[in-house]
Amino acid sequence: xxxxxxxxxxxxxxxxxxxxxxxxxxxxxxxxxxxxxxxxxxxxxxxxxxxxxxxxxxxxxxxxxxxxxxxxxxxxxxxxxxxxxxxxxxxxxxxxxxxxxxxxxxxxxxxxxxxxxxxxxxxxxxxxxxxxxxxxxxxxxxxxxxxxxxxxxxxxxxxxxxxxxxxxxxxxxxxxxxxxxxxxxxxxxxxxxxxxxxxxxxxxxxxxxxxxxxxxxxxxxxxxxxxxxxxxxxxxxxxxxxxxxxxxxxxxxxxxxxxxxxxxxxxxxxxxxxxxxxxxxxxxxxxxxxxxxxxxxxxxxxxxxxxxxxxxxxxxxxxxxxxxxxxxxxxxxxxxxxxxxxxxxxxxxx
Numbered sequence: 001x002x003x004x005x006x007x008x009x010x011x012x013x014x015x016x017x018x019x020x021x022x023x024x025x026x027x028x029x030x031x032x033x034x035x036x037x038x039x040x041x042x043x044x045x046x047x048x049x050x051x052x053x054x055x056x057x058x059x060x061x062x063x064x065x066x067x068x069x070x071x072x073x074x075x076x077x078x079x080x081x082x083x084x085x086x087x088x089x090x091x092x093x094x095x096x097x098x099x100x101x102x103x104x105x106x107x108x109x110x111x112x113x114x115x116x117x118x119x120x121x122x123x124x125x126x127x128x129x130x131x132x133x134x135x136x137x138x139x140x141x142x143x144x145x146x147x148x149x150x151x152x153x154x155x156x157x158x159x160x161x162x163x164x165x166x167x168x169x170x171x172x173x174x175x176x177x178x179x180x181x182x183x184x185x186x187x188x189x190x191x192x193x194x195x196x197x198x199x200x201x202x203x204x205x206x207x208x209x210x211x212x213x214x215x216x217x218x219x220x221x222x223x224x225x226x227x228x229x230x231x232x233x234x235x236x237x238x239x240x241x242x243x244x245x246x247x248x249x250x251x252x253x254x255x256x257x258x259x260x261x262x263x264x265x266x267x268x269x270x271x272x273x274x275x276x277x278x279x280x281x282x283x284x285x286x287x288x289x290x291x292x293x294x295x296x297x298x299x300x301x302x303x304x305x306x307x308x309x310x311x312x313x314x315x316x317x318x319x320x321x322x323x324x325x326x327x328x329x330x331x332x333x334x335x336x337x338x339x340x341x342x343x344x345x346x347x348x349x350x
Contacts, residue, residue: 044345045066045076045343051321054067054095056327057329060103061329061330062077064327064336067095073106085123087106096138098140100145105145115148127162134153137152144187151193169204174196175194178195182224188204189201190203194219198216199220199234200212215265234256235289236274273292278290279335282332287302290325297335322340
């Protein structure tokens with residue numbers, strides 16, 4: 001189904017809108033922002049019967065895959081909205097997913113403690129990984145597409161071979177469940193975020209710690225590296241009102257920081273909302289986040305932390321629900337988001 005996001009008088013339709021009325025020429029380098037009364041092309045995928053917890057673009061941006069609590073991964077054409085392939089976990093809910101950098105495989109983590117690998121072209125299941133003893137909350141690929149990093153409710157992060165299941169590293173330094181993991185694009189490091197409120201950066205080869213980031217005041221739910229491996233964007237749960245001390249750092253659930261030092265922190269004020277997902281623009285100038293907010297999708301300048309644009313949901317927020325997953329396409333031309341209602345929306349930025 002294809003729609004167009006032209007906003008009507010009561011604001012009930014979707015549109016990508018300026019945060020204010022001032023033109024932002026610098027933003028046009030990587031994303032075109034439409035005014036409140038103009039629209040961008042919008043495609044809707046109604047492929048899941050329950051929430052879309054994970055989504056990923058193919059490296060060439062020609063396909064999009066999304067996984068849900070209904071136990072399937074759906075692969076679609078993001079241009080015309082046609083369905084390509086369905087991958088099944090046989091009723092095991094998909095809570096995380098990643099497309100291999102070489103474009104050949106899809107990895108997923110499930111509620112039944114498993115990791116799954118499929119051939120993205122044929123749908124053939126390659127491997128089921130049974131190394132964890134808790135929900136696999138997050139998975140990521142090594143840049144060479146041969147290994148997987150996975151984080152779990154069992155408080156461990158594991159690195160394993162995507163085709164044999166052999167485990168090479170078991171990281172056990174988090175004090176709580178590991179909600180988010182990401183492999184650095186330069187292949188050297190793993191970043192892992194936990195219920196213990198920390199993000200740890202460590203060697204992908206030895207498992208030795210490099211640094212621990214303590215900027216968040218609640219569970220770290222999502223994180224990702226910039227494509228140059230220099231910065232990390234991390235998102236957390238909201239801070240309870242009783243814990244707030246009036247400091248922006250305490251209330252900022254989205255933070256961007258130097259991956260080598262943990263310094264040069266940029267605060268993106270998404271308080272008081274839980275942040276479910278973050279994705280970088282390909283040129284690392286911006287991040288898009290998905291959260292519990294009625295302004296469920298925001299675009300931030302990664303240098304200043306300023307929220308330069310919002311995807312205005314209007315009355316559709318009630319129908320679509322919370323944004324559980326978000327991804328900027330590798331070619332920079334589209335943004336996709338998965339909702340708790342089971343739908344996926346894709347917006348063109350051209």
